[in-house]
Amino acid sequence: MRTLLALLTIILFITSASALTITPTYETNIIVKDFSSEITLDLEITNATPGIYNLYTLADIKIQPSETFQITEDPFLKTFTISPTDNLDLEGNYAFTYLLNHRGIEKTGQRMLLEIVNLEDVIEISSDSIQPESNEISFYIQNKEAIHLNNLTAKFSSLLFETNQMTFELNPNEKLEITLNVDEAKLKKTKAGVYIINSVFQTKTGEREIEGNLYLGEKKGITSTEDKSGILIKSETITKVNTGNVVESIQININKNIFSRLFISFNIEPTLTERNGLTIKYTWLKEKLNPAEAYVVKVKTNYLFPILLIILATLAFLGFKRFSETKLEIEKTVSPVKTKNGEFALKVQLVIKARKDIENVSLIDKVPAIVKIYKKFGTVKPDKIDPKSRRVHWHIGDLEAGEERLFDYIVYSKVGVVGKFSLSPALAIFEKDSQIHEVDSNNVFFMNEQTNN
Numbered sequence: 001m002r003t004l005l006a007l008l009t010i011i012l013f014i015t016s017a018s019a020l021t022i023t024p025t026y027e028t029n030i031i032v033k034d035f036s037s038e039i040t041l042d043l044e045i046t047n048a049t050p051g052i053y054n055l056y057t058l059a060d061i062k063i064q065p066s067e068t069f070q071i072t073e074d075p076f077l078k079t080f081t082i083s084p085t086d087n088l089d090l091e092g093n094y095a096f097t098y099l100l101n102h103r104g105i106e107k108t109g110q111r112m113l114l115e116i117v118n119l120e121d122v123i124e125i126s127s128d129s130i131q132p133e134s135n136e137i138s139f140y141i142q143n144k145e146a147i148h149l150n151n152l153t154a155k156f157s158s159l160l161f162e163t164n165q166m167t168f169e170l171n172p173n174e175k176l177e178i179t180l181n182v183d184e185a186k187l188k189k190t191k192a193g194v195y196i197i198n199s200v201f202q203t204k205t206g207e208r209e210i211e212g213n214l215y216l217g218e219k220k221g222i223t224s225t226e227d228k229s230g231i232l233i234k235s236e237t238i239t240k241v242n243t244g245n246v247v248e249s250i251q252i253n254i255n256k257n258i259f260s261r262l263f264i265s266f267n268i269e270p271t272l273t274e275r276n277g278l279t280i281k282y283t284w285l286k287e288k289l290n291p292a293e294a295y296v297v298k299v300k301t302n303y304l305f306p307i308l309l310i311i312l313a314t315l316a317f318l319g320f321k322r323f324s325e326t327k328l329e330i331e332k333t334v335s336p337v338k339t340k341n342g343e344f345a346l347k348v349q350l351v352i353k354a355r356k357d358i359e360n361v362s363l364i365d366k367v368p369a370i371v372k373i374y375k376k377f378g379t380v381k382p383d384k385i386d387p388k389s390r391r392v393h394w395h396i397g398d399l400e401a402g403e404e405r406l407f408d409y410i411v412y413s414k415v416g417v418v419g420k421f422s423l424s425p426a427l428a429i430f431e432k433d434s435q436i437h438e439v440d441s442n443n444v445f446f447m448n449e450q451t452n453n
Contacts, residue, residue, distance in 0.1 A: 059096035125212025192217035330441035
């Protein structure tokens with residue numbers, strides 16, 4: 001019995017001592033999404049039975065080389081590269097298992113945890129403080145992780161510069177500095193503060209934008225700008241920027257007259273409003289203005305509405321005044337008349353209305369040269385028809401206020417008239433308070449279209 005136990009112990013010891021083990025080594029477990037990044041995986045294989053092996057996984061991971069290899073020594077060292085397939089579309093931690101397959105005999109699994117990140121998670125774009133007196137600026141691109149970033153293609157732009165597209169690489173944790181010449185005068189005129197560096201990286205799935213910071217002349221102080229524009233709609237914009245590196249308190253004051261108060265609007269309501277006589281003082285207070293922070297007050301005064309009201313009121317007054325001063329109105333209209341022979345004929349109608357008592361009223365209308373006057377007239381026959389001047393006269397006499405008279409006659413033409421046929425306005429002459437007055441009627445026209453017989 002003791003002999004049997006000893007034999008089993010020896011067999012178990014030999015089996016455990018000869019079990020295959022895999023020891024992985026890699027510098028990083030980070031994969032950059034949408035970018036050609038891969039992980040170098042070194043495997044040390046011990047206690048492996050000599051034979052043909054291959055390494056593979058059923059996850060959305062590509063392992064290279066995928067070909068079989070021969071293990072002939074112990075320990076055995078082999079280097080592989082790990083990269084995601086196009087089907088792996090996620091961010092964060094991703095665990096998978098890879099298998100060392102002894103062809104036709106046994107499989108040994110090993111688990112690996114990957115961290116999948118975006119390009120902006122591993123790249124930082126920024127600069128150190130840039131002095132306004134310099135004629136060049138520098139910014140850097142830093143690889144924040146222990147990974148290789150090869151064949152990076154990007155272009156950079158900011159308020160002060162714009163680069164062409166450039167290709168570069170970043171070793172693990174490398175900080176690449178780029179120096180550019182700029183216009184010294186422009187650099188001095190540019191306000192101190194923090195500006196955005198815009199970058200566009202080319203990836204296998206398209207463009208990726210990453211923003212960084214450009215620090216220019218940090219110092220203690222507040223810069224203030226004021227912009228005014230417009231005539232009828234006046235806009236006033238006051239901007240205060242903390243160009244230093246400490247928290248500041250600011251105050252903005254704007255004075256307006258009491259009339260403009262009715263038509264004023266703000267993007268930020270004032271903290272205080274004080275009236276002093278005909279002046280209104282508006283005050284904005286900002287107790288904590290952080291570095292590089294801007295405080296913008298926009299004031300808009302719209303004078304267009306009151307001016308429109310004044311114009312409308314003036315037009316209404318002038319219209320009422322003209323209406324009240326009108327002593328006589330003449331309305332002239334025309335309408336087509338059907339004839340037996342299909343000749344062109346129009347009925348001309350004149351309506352006069354007295355708004356005040358007037359005396360010795362005469363009505364005169366002029367007939368166009370291309371038409372003739374029909375001999376038969378309506379209720380009131382003209383007192384005179386002047387063939388030379390082609391004028392028709394009616395002597396009406398006196399009219400009382402509100403009295404209205406109607407006059408009509410017919411004109412015709414044996415020659416067809418096509419298109420727009422215009423008639424001149426009629427004229428009324430009368431006396432009021434021993435003064436002679438003249439009033440014209442409205443202009444009239446008739447549109448005659450050509451007909452096919």
